[in-house]
Amino acid sequence: MRSRLRQLGLFFFGFFLLFPLCAHALLSMELTRGVSGAIPIAVAPFVQQGATPPTAISAVVGNDLKNSGRFTVYSDAGVLPTQAPAWYHSNLGADAVVKGKVDNLGDGHYRVSFSLSDTYQHDKRAMLAKTYDNVSAASLRMLAHHISDLVYQQLTGVRGVFSTHLAYIVVERPANAPARYSLQVSDEDGYNPHALLVSPDPIMSPSWSPDGRRIAYVSFEHQRAAIYVQDVVTGRRHLVSAFPGINGAPAFSPDGRQLALVLSKQTGAPNIYLLNLASGHLRQLTHDWSINTEPAFSPEGKSIMFTSNRAGSPQVYQLNLASGAISRVTYSGNYNARPSFTHDGKHIVVLNQTSGYFNIGILNLDTGAFRVLTASSKTDNASPSVAPNGSMVLYGTVHDNRNMLAMVSTDGGIELLLPIASGDVQDPAWSPWKS
Amino acid sequence: MNLKTVVKTLFIFGTMTVLAACTTKHGINGANGVNGAAGGSGAQTSGLSEGQNFGDGSGGMGTGSGQGNLLAQRTYHFAFDRSDVQESDRPAVLANADYLVAHPNVKIIIEGNTDPRGSREYNIALGERRAQAVLALMETRGVNRDQVRLVSYGDERPAVPNGYTEDDYQQDRRAVIVPQQMG
Incomplete structure (x- = not known):
């Protein structure tokens, strides 16, 4: 019995190995109803140093926040400048802005930093600012979800579930x-x-x-x-x-x-x-x-x-x-x-x-x-x-x-x-x- | 045999099994006329060819052509949220019971199914009640319990996949006798 089960396990494990892993998404997400009075937030494209990373972190963060239904997100890379003064985002209607930077360290690793600031506080101090060193290319997406979690928690008081x-x-x-x-x-x-x-x-x-x-x-x-x-x-x-x-x-x-x-x-x-x-x-x-x-x-x-x-x-x-x-x-x-x-x-x-x-x-x-x-x-x-x-x-x-x-x-x-x-x-x- | 060989062998075996299911699926579905796209998979692989023997064997037993037709009726439908065998299906269930009594080496699976509405695990329970109801009726003819195994698929194997009409649901709510290999 036991050896038969073992064989079965191998059989299905074999299937698993031979099944090609899908690189992207099987499921997509469409927000069909969001809250009224959602928090307006701008997610600026992250400044890039060196070659373009495989994951656009700001796009992932923007999507996460938008799909939570609790944010109105201004994140169109073609519209938002990577660096702009707070009044720029405030004029857009955003109460908060996420900005960041991705340094290509070579060897498939990156240094990522981001900040979350209030657009109408004049004291320039970010609510949240963090730097992550030596992030592998494969982990960039996971890091983006982590940043979304931190932003979500900072602004809603509830721990995020994007990770x-x-x-x-x-x-x-x-x-x-x-x-x-x-x-x-x-x-x-x-x-x-x-x-x-x-x-x-x-x-x-x-x-x-x-x-x-x-x-x-x-x-x-x-x-x-x-x-x-x-x-x-x-x-x-x-x-x-x-x-x-x-x-x-x-x-x-x-x-x-x-x-x-x-x-x-x-x-x-x-x-x-x-x-x-x-x-x-x-x-x-x-x-x-x-x-x-x-x-x-x-x-x-x-x-x-x-x-x-x-x-x-x-x-x-x-x-x-x-x-x-x-x-x-x-x-x-x-x-x-x-x-x-x-x-x-x-x-x-x-x-x-x-x-x-x-x-x-x-x-x-x-x-x-x-x-x-x-x-x-x-x-x-x-x-x-x-x-x-x-x-x-x-x-x-x-x-x-x-x-x-x-x-x-x-x-x-x-x-x-x-x-x-x-x-x-x-x-x-x-x-x-x-x- | 090293691990690689085992995996390779099993995979080839698996592929063959799936292919076998493709080619023989028609036989069993032809026998009961329902099940169409829902059945098919490897779930029925081991019993399929013997399944045809099971049906053919009834003729060989000299049980009469009328009873042979009844024997071929192995899908029974149920009313919404009900698990009692409908009056019109009783003769077919009993004919299959008699066949099992006469052929103690034959084994069957009774599969219970529901329509897709409601909770999946609750439907698993409902499906087993339907299979159980068929078994209970068979036992009145003295069927040996060891010849029968029950499995409920709940709404996991609808007769009409992606069918959401009342007619489709009616096809989905069913118990099916699936012959297995000779003991």
């Missing part, structure tokens, strides 16, 4: 050929997609470890559902659950040591279990004949939200891990499922059907206030996944008769579509901040 990653499933269905499923990970803006697994069988439910280094997922290789945990960097994976029947909905505990998952053992009654990843010990958490699935840990790890149809239609319940007590949490509408907590533990985001379409909703756990975030959507949505700073929800939607990803802010004010050129993209998971 995080997205995991999702791409399905291609070529004519007269089998479908091809792949588990992909890309930067938060859709760039640098990498396939972690390519398979002729479905792949679903990717779930990040809290340190952002591993992904648990369900794969149906050889017509069996099984849960694997794969190292994102090395591509090595381990089979962690392959019971008869459903092996589904993996979710890491906040300490990364346990995996909540769903097993049915072919009874038609899926229940939630806790798997200790080191010892392999399995503890059953729910014990009934209804559907119990989609476990999600609270940020402090003391309780689990999950979906159950114990009262007839699917609703979200909370399980206290210490006492085992279960209480119902959602009451708005006839379908609430796939819960996930915001980072502060005060809200859960759910898939909700009140009438007609399936929407993304958010429930305030303190007040009980429920709000549909995708109310203007004229299609079915699924698979909400919350950004680590709680600002946005990534989810699956249907656009032009294909599955695509979209984002909506947790206040409902900002919406983005992440189109893919061909095929379907679905079942997304937003990574945590890497630790």
Whole structure:
């Protein structure tokens, strides 16, 4: 058994190696709704010393800030001078300006500096100024996202998520050929997609470890559902659950040591279990004949939200891990499922059907206030996944008769579509901040 | 055999498997008439050629042409949010059950599927309930549980990919009997 699994692993690893890595973006980003009263900011093209670097840092920063929906960005390289006095940007309407410099050190390395200043403060002191030495060409894009994070945090008070990653499933269905499923990970803006697994069988439910280094997922290789945990960097994976029947909905505990998952053992009654990843010990958490699935840990790890149809239609319940007590949490509408907590533990985001379409909703756990975030959507949505700073929800939607990803802010004010050129993209998971 | 050889061999094997799926896919889909573009993949590879034998074998068993037709009906549709086998499908399910009882070496997979609406993992649970319902009906004829394996694909393998009409959803909500290799 073990050697067979090893062979399988090699088999898929072989596929992975032979799959050409895409150099650019699989997904693009279109801001479809931004906040009114967004912060006006100018991002000047960075001054270049020496040969042109492979990544235009100012363009990446400008895009990041624009796509956050919280900024109105003046960044057109053809219009903005690289160096201009503050009044120039102020006259444009910008409250703040990002300026920077890229020195080519030769040997494919760069020194990058940037500053963030207020355009109507006359004391010339930058709010933020940093220099990064010896940055490799390949890291320039990552550095640009890091700069976006710092600017975002300085001006909004919230830590940015531009350096995080997205995991999702791409399905291609070529004519007269089998479908091809792949588990992909890309930067938060859709760039640098990498396939972690390519398979002729479905792949679903990717779930990040809290340190952002591993992904648990369900794969149906050889017509069996099984849960694997794969190292994102090395591509090595381990089979962690392959019971008869459903092996589904993996979710890491906040300490990364346990995996909540769903097993049915072919009874038609899926229940939630806790798997200790080191010892392999399995503890059953729910014990009934209804559907119990989609476990999600609270940020402090003391309780689990999950979906159950114990009262007839699917609703979200909370399980206290210490006492085992279960209480119902959602009451708005006839379908609430796939819960996930915001980072502060005060809200859960759910898939909700009140009438007609399936929407993304958010429930305030303190007040009980429920709000549909995708109310203007004229299609079915699924698979909400919350950004680590709680600002946005990534989810699956249907656009032009294909599955695509979209984002909506947790206040409902900002919406983005992440189109893919061909095929379907679905079942997304937003990574945590890497630790 | 060093690692390189193993990987190379497995890749070639994998490619062959995929190709095999391409060429034999038509057979099984022809048998049940649905599934079209959704099925196909390597997921059905190992059982495909035997699948045809399974259907052909029924004739050989002398179970009668009428029952042979019933045997070929291996896709059963379900109402929205329901997992009970429809009355019109019961004879076909029972015919397949009888065949399994008469052929204890034959093994099948019952696949459960849903339409794409709603939550993916919840749909996995719904799909298993549909497969389970078919199995429960088969067990009333004394089918040995060891001959049957269930797998739910939820909405991961729609019968009509990128179909978003009520008719498409109706095709998606199904359980399918997929014959496997002889035991």
